Amino acid sequence: MNLHDAPAGISADLPAEPAFMVEIHTVVNGRPMQCRVRARQHLADMVRDELGLTGTHLGCEHGVCGGCSVLLDGAVVRGCLTLAAQAGGRCVETIEGASERGVLRALQEEFARRNAAQCGFCTPGMLLTAHELLESGVRATRAEIREHISGNFCRCTGYQAIVDAIEAVMARRGDHRSEAR
Numbered sequence: 001m002n003l004h005d006a007p008a009g010i011s012a013d014l015p016a017e018p019a020f021m022v023e024i025h026t027v028v029n030g031r032p033m034q035c036r037v038r039a040r041q042h043l044a045d046m047v048r049d050e051l052g053l054t055g056t057h058l059g060c061e062h063g064v065c066g067g068c069s070v071l072l073d074g075a076v077v078r079g080c081l082t083l084a085a086q087a088g089g090r091c092v093e094t095i096e097g098a099s100e101r102g103v104l105r106a107l108q109e110e111f112a113r114r115n116a117a118q119c120g121f122c123t124p125g126m127l128l129t130a131h132e133l134l135e136s137g138v139r140a141t142r143a144e145i146r147e148h149i150s151g152n153f154c155r156c157t158g159y160q161a162i163v164d165a166i167e168a169v170m171a172r173r174g175d176h177r178s179e180a181r
């Protein structure tokens with residue numbers, strides 16, 4: 001392992017063997033767990049291959065398409081660029097966990113209503129990225145919604161229906177917030 005590549009939180013004294021294992025304590029979808037992961041294993045591979053959470057998709061595997069998006073401490077990260085070891089001491093949430101918690105329900109319903117998911121390959125990453133924007137509380141313009149999801153590629157929909165869906169959920173939330181004041 002090139003020590004200059006050592007991720008934050010991992011000792012720079014790690015041996016150079018590619019198969020070197022790191023023990024981490026992490027929380028995945030609300031479940032605390034202790035795992036031994038390969039030092040160079042990516043988070044997307046860990047959740048898919050070790051935990052069977054295959055809703056995290058792998059497309060380009062070099063940080064371009066956003067298919068591998070997961071939440072790390074609530075922020076969207078690329079699972080193909082994040083090392084599994086970097087999840088140590090942190091909370092990972094995948095599309096499965098966020099769906100089970102129900103936090104994506106409004107987005108999922110709106111995506112379904114507007115046909116914003118066609119083949120569905122981009123949809124998990126797109127939903128998590130849209131959720132992150134909604135959670136920020138910002139009332140974004142369509143241009144800002146497009147910018148926020150610009151790291152998530154969709155090859156089917158042309159994005160119009162996706163932006164419509166996010167905008168519709170955002171508008172409803174904005175209405176609820178104003179009613180609560």
Ligand code: FES
Nearest residue numbers: 059061064066080
């Ligand atoms: S698979 Fe990670 S960004 Fe494409």
Ligand code: FES
Nearest residue numbers: 118122154155156
């Ligand atoms: S719905 Fe097919 S890639 Fe987005």
